[in-house]
Amino acid sequence: MIRLNSEEQRLLSDLEALLIEAEPGAESLPTVLGALRDSLKAERAVAYGVDVGPDRYHVSYSFSSGFPQEPGAIFEALDTFMSQRESPWGWYDPARPAPVQRNRALHFRSLKESEAQQMPLHDVPAYEVGRRLGWSESELAAQRERVNHRSGAVFRQLGMERMAFLRTLVCEGPALLGWVGLTREEPFTEREQRLLQALTPTLQRRLTMETRLRESGLMSTALEVAMEALGRAAWVVSGSGRVVHANSAGRVWLERGEPELAEQLKRGAQGVPCSGPLTLTPLRTTGLPAHYLAIDTGTASSAAARVQALAARWSLTARESEVLTHIVQGETNKAIAGRLGCAERTVEVHVTHLLAKAQVESRSALIARFFQSS
Template identity: 55%
Template sequence: MIDLISEDQRLLRELEGLLEGMEPGSEALPAALVALRHALRAERTAAYGVDVGSDRYHTTFVHGVGFTQSASVLFEMFDASLPPAGTRFGYYDPEKPPPAQRNRPLRLSPVGMSESLRALPITGDGTGPLWERLELSEAEWEQSRTQFSGRILELYRRLGLEHMAQLRVLVCEGDTLLGWVGAFRTEPFTERDQRLMQALTPAFQRRMAQERRLREAGLLGPALGAALEVLGRPAWVVTFNGRVMHTNKAGQARWEQDAQGLAAQVRECLRSPPGTGPLFSSGPLRTPGLPDHYLVLDPGPPMDPTSRLPVLTQRWGLTAREAQVLEHVVQGETNKAIALHLGCAERTVEVHVTHLLNKAQVESRSALISRFFQS
């Protein structure tokens, strides 16, 4: 239990209420940063998140209070300052922060105070060289100093922060960085400020974990939609009360025909044992911090490729060989396997598949399969 005076306990409850009481997806972090600025008597507060891309780190969010720059300008400035993937950003590796720095507030001197930057941080925690207290090697420490004297110092100068002390914490879930939260002011931060930030860190962790999962759910939407199309049957991802979160084209068409009746069938399906009704449901799709979701689909009669093949061969104007290739494609076989079945080169199969995509007016193999069973 962190020892806080009664006034700080009141401030802590207020900040925790902002982070945990607001609806998912709302602007809880900006509101909490406003309150944090007041509680720490800071001039500015900020929070940001980064993700690892194929070649560099990317900004996921930036919130700032007390800055003259707009939110969009702050985002652009910060994103432009991020280094290539695999390198450090200041005192930590965004891909996997050192354990000694996870969820542990640090008080730092102004970056422009010392040319050697050996005055950072000023926590007074532990003994020995600073890089050891930050769980860095000497080589990593030198890299951090180089970054601080380069792109990071330039960012601080553009934001007017180079002569301000800072109090920051790397909010992590396990070894994953959820976000950086910090405050800036002219006067050094105190142990009291550090204790308050430490007590508040679990609330930031819960909120940022929830926001991260919501962002991931939004990013997975297009991928999930493409996967549902491949099923070739009406399919829906729904909540337990039957609210549709995702659907494919066949599912959307079914819903538009009889939304009320189908919604009742979906709810009944979720409350009944599997295989006892006209619809099939998966078990709950569980994501920490979000309500359970379910995959529901209409299995319909067994899909028989051979019954559809003659009709689509004529409709799409396929050659006999293209029809043979299509029959194997819709059964999920690879080009190599199809070539073995038909006794031809794999390159020949690739050419036939390209012709099939063009004639079916689709852009991918999965879309071709979906079009086959929906046509």
């Protein structure tokens, strides 16, 4: 339990309110960094995230307060430095911070002091850090020299070589959500370190939520692509039966205004077994109410007859009809070429002819036209 005096508790409550009351989806760190910098009488504050790629690390975001440089210059400096991948990077490994460093406020001496062969952690002796990170004395000395040499470039670039800094690695389990820190020429006090430590759990909850929101945006895009590739009408439905999203074929059904479909979707979302060729699969996301993926499975069984009818209407060749069959099943040109035993370029030519004959301009529009045709 972290004990704070009344003044520290008031500051903590104000900072927590900034994190808690920020609108979902709004980046809260820029505002919090400015307030944290003022509260702890720091000269500068910075926060950044890390994407761990197979070949290098990338800075996923960065926010700053009090720097003379433009935000873009700070982002570029951090990203360039991080691209020179080593593990651990600096005094921690972004891919998997050591447990002793996760969600813990640590106070570092300035680069100038650490260059005098002193371990930069104020609150943990050098031998203790090495032991907890599993380093031998020689490995610790080599790492200190490497960090001082590599950190020197970016610290001097940002004018921070004479500044001490206080930072916390905000983590969810072993995953780094963000590096949040403050710098100034005077060392930070133990009380200021306690305040950042007390704020870290709220930072962790907020950054977890913001990470989930970013991931849900990515997953939403992936779901849309997957729904288009189904080759049949599909919808995402809320627990009340409201259609949240529909693919091209699904939108055709909605535009027809068929009351039976709307009723089936509503009843299915309420747990009533669906009749006919409609299936509903729960979509479960932490923190969100139940949603369902509804698919009209009947469209697949009627696809062959539909292709045959449209082949006559659109004057398709036998090969164009085959290509259309595979397109509405969501297959790529490369996959279609493999099935038909021809070059991918040949399939592209057939697709161009299909778009012209169906009088549409895109593959998704062709699929929609396919399911729209009676």
